[in-house]
Structures are given as C-alpha cells and as structure tokens.
Amino acid sequence: xxxxxxxxxxxxxxxxxxxxxxxxxxxxxxxxxxxxxxxxxxxxxxxxxxxxxxxxxxxxxxxxxxxxxxxxxxxxxxxxxxxxxxxxxxxxxxxxxxxxxxxxxxxxxxxxxxxxxxxxxxxxxxxxxxxxxxxxxxxxxxxxxxxxxxxxxxxxxxxxxxxxxxxxxxxxxxxxxxxxxxxxxxxxxxxxxxxxxxxxxxxxxx
Amino acid sequence: xxxxxxxxxxxxxxxxxxxxxxxxxxxxxxxxxxxxxxxxxxxxxxxxxxxxxxxxxxxxxxxxxxxxxxxxxxxxxxxxxxxxxxxxxxxxxxxxxxxxxxxxxxxxxxxxxxxxxxxxxxxxxxxxxxxxxxxxxxxxxxxxxxxxxxxxxxxxxxxxxxxxxxxxxxxxxxxxxxxxxxxxxxxxxxxxxxxxxxxxxxxxxx
Numbered sequence: 001x002x003x004x005x006x007x008x009x010x011x012x013x014x015x016x017x018x019x020x021x022x023x024x025x026x027x028x029x030x031x032x033x034x035x036x037x038x039x040x041x042x043x044x045x046x047x048x049x050x051x052x053x054x055x056x057x058x059x060x061x062x063x064x065x066x067x068x069x070x071x072x073x074x075x076x077x078x079x080x081x082x083x084x085x086x087x088x089x090x091x092x093x094x095x096x097x098x099x100x101x102x103x104x105x106x107x108x109x110x111x112x113x114x115x116x117x118x119x120x121x122x123x124x125x126x127x128x129x130x131x132x133x134x135x136x137x138x139x140x141x142x143x144x145x146x147x148x149x150x151x152x153x154x155x156x157x158x159x160x161x162x163x164x165x166x167x168x169x170x171x172x173x174x175x176x177x178x179x180x181x182x183x184x185x186x187x188x189x190x191x192x193x194x195x196x197x198x199x200x201x202x203x204x205x206x
Numbered sequence: 207x208x209x210x211x212x213x214x215x216x217x218x219x220x221x222x223x224x225x226x227x228x229x230x231x232x233x234x235x236x237x238x239x240x241x242x243x244x245x246x247x248x249x250x251x252x253x254x255x256x257x258x259x260x261x262x263x264x265x266x267x268x269x270x271x272x273x274x275x276x277x278x279x280x281x282x283x284x285x286x287x288x289x290x291x292x293x294x295x296x297x298x299x300x301x302x303x304x305x306x307x308x309x310x311x312x313x314x315x316x317x318x319x320x321x322x323x324x325x326x327x328x329x330x331x332x333x334x335x336x337x338x339x340x341x342x343x344x345x346x347x348x349x350x351x352x353x354x355x356x357x358x359x360x361x362x363x364x365x366x367x368x369x370x371x372x373x374x375x376x377x378x379x380x381x382x383x384x385x386x387x388x389x390x391x392x393x394x395x396x397x398x399x400x401x402x403x404x405x406x407x408x409x410x411x412x
Contacts, residue, residue: 014249018238020234027296033254044254049247049251051217055211058210070211093208093233
C-alpha cells in the first residue's frame with residue numbers, strides 16, 4: 001500500500017505487527033484513531049504504555065498485579081488453603097469468569113514440554129512446592145491442558161509432593177455442555193465413561 | 207471478565223473500543239504486548255500518538271500529509287492537469303495501489319447526502335472548483351461510490367463547472383474481473399452493456 005503520510009504508514013505497520021491483524025485492518029484502525037479526539041487517542045496510547053511499564057507479577061502466585069500482591073491473593077474472602085494450578089494468566093481470567101472458584105491460584109508460566117525445550121526449571125514449580133508447605137495448603141487443583149505435557153507436569157509436581165499431606169485433584173475431563181456425543185473424540189468419551197459420576201453428585205454440582 | 211490488574215483492564219478496554227475488536231481479541235492483543243520488549247511497546251504507542259498529533263491534511267488536495275503539501279502533490283513526476291475526485295483518504299490509497307493513475311487527487315471528505323445531513327457546503331467542493339480554474343485542469347475523473355449520492359455529487363459539481371473547458375469523466379462501472387455474469391445485479395449488468403467497449407480499446411487497457 002502506498003500512503004501519502006509516513007506517520008500514518010508507521011502507525012499502520014505497528015498495528016499490523018499485532019497477532020491476527022493484517023495490513024487492511026491495521027489501516028482501518030489507524031484511520032479510525034485519526035478521526036477520534038486527540039485526548040482519546042492519547043488515552044489509548046498511554047493505557048498501553050502504562051500497562052507495559054507498571055504491570056508486574058504477583059510474587060506469590062505469578063498472576064498479573066498492579067503492585068505487590070495481586071487482587072486475588074489480597075482478597076480476604078478467598079479460601080487460602082486451596083490453590084488452582086494453571087499454565088498462564090489467560091487461564092486465571094477464564095476460571096475467574098466462571099465465578100465458581102474461590103481459592104487462590106498459582107501460575108506455572110507454561111507446562112513441561114521437552115520438545116519445546118521447557119523443563120521444570122523454567123516453570124514456577126519450586127515456588128509452588130514452597131507455598132504448599134509454607135501456607136499449609138489442603139488441596140491443589142490442576143487445571144492444565146488435557147495433553148501429554150499437562151499430564152507430565154501434574155505427574156512431576158505430584159511426585160515432588162509425595163511426602164506432603166496435600167490432596168491433589170485435577171479438573172474433570174468429559175463431554176462439554178452442548179457437545180454432541182457422536183462428535184466427541186474417543187479419548188474424551190472413554191475418560192468421561194471411566195470417570196462417570198453418581199447422579200446425586202452430578203446434580204449437586206461443584 | 208475479571209482481571210487481577212486494573213492496568214491490564216484499562217488497556218483491554220481501550221483496545222476493545224477499536225472497531226471490530228471485542229473483549230477477547232482485546233485481551234489477546236494486550237497480553238501479546240505485555241510479552242513484548244518495552245521498547246517495542248513504546249514504539250507502538252508513540253507511532254500512534256505521533257500520527258494523531260502530527261498528521262495534517264494537504265492544503266491543496268485534502269489528502270493526508272506529514273507537513274504542507276502531500277507526497278502526491280509534491281511529486282514532480284505526476285501529471286498536474288488531471289485530478290481524480292474521491293470521497294475519502296481510503297479511496298486514494300486504493301487507487302494508488304493499482305499503480306495506474308499518475309495524476310493528482312482531490313478528497314471531497316464525503317458525498318452529498320441530504321438524508322445524512324451532508325450538503326455541498328460541508329464538502330471540499332469550492333476548493334475543487336478553484337483548483338480546476340487556477341491550475342488549468344484538463345480532466346476531472348470522478349471515482350465516487352456508484353449510488354444516488356455519488357451521482358448527485360457528480361451532477362452538482364459538473365453543473366458548477368459548466369462554463370469551464372475541463373473534461374469530466376467517471377470511472378467505468380461494469381462486471382468486476384472474476385465476477386460471474388449470473389450473479390451481477392441488473393443495474394450493473396445493464397450499465398455494462400450500455401457502456402460496452404470496442405475490443406481494441408478493451409485490450410489496450412487504460
């Protein structure tokens with residue numbers, strides 16, 4: 001594309017670096033901002049810079065935080081003895097959206113995946129082990145990706161905690177609500193049969 | 207969505223204000239930037255601010271410009287006696303992408319549309335009339351939207367230029383390349399039959 005303004009061209013190129021945004025969408029976004037008030041555009045740019053410069057990680061759970069402990073760790077209403085172990089921050093947001101979990105989190109920062117060169121040392125596993133012992137955690141709920149890497153990570157961590165009295169669970173795998181039985185993959189279907197629930201516990205939910 | 211960081215939440219909300227970007231995409235973009243180097247994120251934010259603060263409109267044609275005349279008006283290689291009249295800046299970029307037009311542009315800033323409250327006074331029509339007379343323009347090519355508003359605008363401007371020797375043309379309407387005859391609307395098909403071309407002029411192109 002041929003822009004008559006190098007300033008516009010720069011802005012379009014910057015937008016086009018974002019994932020899932022091509023040149024045409026980038027141009028649409030840049031021209032949209034060009035039409036907006038200067039104050040609104042400044043607010044947009046400043047919000048992004050401020051986020052990048054000031055957001056930090058919670059030293060306790062690895063979740064995003066504005067300063068020191070994150071809002072979840074600081075919340076006195078949450079159960080301090082239950083930790084949900086997740087891969088990344090997006091998973092925390094997804095689980096929080098369900099409003100069904102009232103414990104704390106621990107963000108591993110990934111899962112063990114030798115093929116991708118990710119070993120236990122690169123993940124926040126040592127800090128998790130330390131928390132389990134220091135904070136007298138009663139239950140560790142693993143909410144990791146349902147694949148070999150996720151299972152390896154669960155296995156590795158539970159081995160490390162073999163001497164601890166902590167109860168280790170993992171979120172249920174099964175047929176999703178609204179899913180059709182006939183389209184479910186064999187592994188999921190087989191697991192959901194093996195892990196079948198008595199009707200009363202199903203009805204009472206979590 | 208429940209974010210543990212208000213800084214992240216602000217950035218996501220700002221992204222979500224952009225057209226075609228929902229909350230989930232906004233979160234993906236914000237987390238993407240969070241993972242990038244600070245320098246890259248600053249460059250992104252600065253490019254947008256700089257564009258908004260420093261881009262101006264070319265005083266001659268109404269196109270975007272970094273300062274004073276735009277690069278097209280300044281280009282000595284372009285034909286100074288032919289003006290292509292377009293609705294907005296996006297149209298300039300679209301036509302420039304064809305590399306087929308070597309004249310100058312005039313951006314009207316819209317088309318006459320009484321229903322939307324847009325009359326001739328809100329558009330850069332007076333400056334176009336002035337240019338046609340002062341710059342001794344030989345041809346005015348209208349590249350406006352093919353609808354009643356576009357036709358009204360062409361009619362209005364050509365009336366104003368009735369005493370001028372300028373040649374007034376409009377870009378061809380017809381069946382698009384790759385288009386199927388059977389799916390073309392009647393008006394387009396009828397116009398493309400009425401405006402049929404001798405084979406030799408078709409082959410020689412524009």
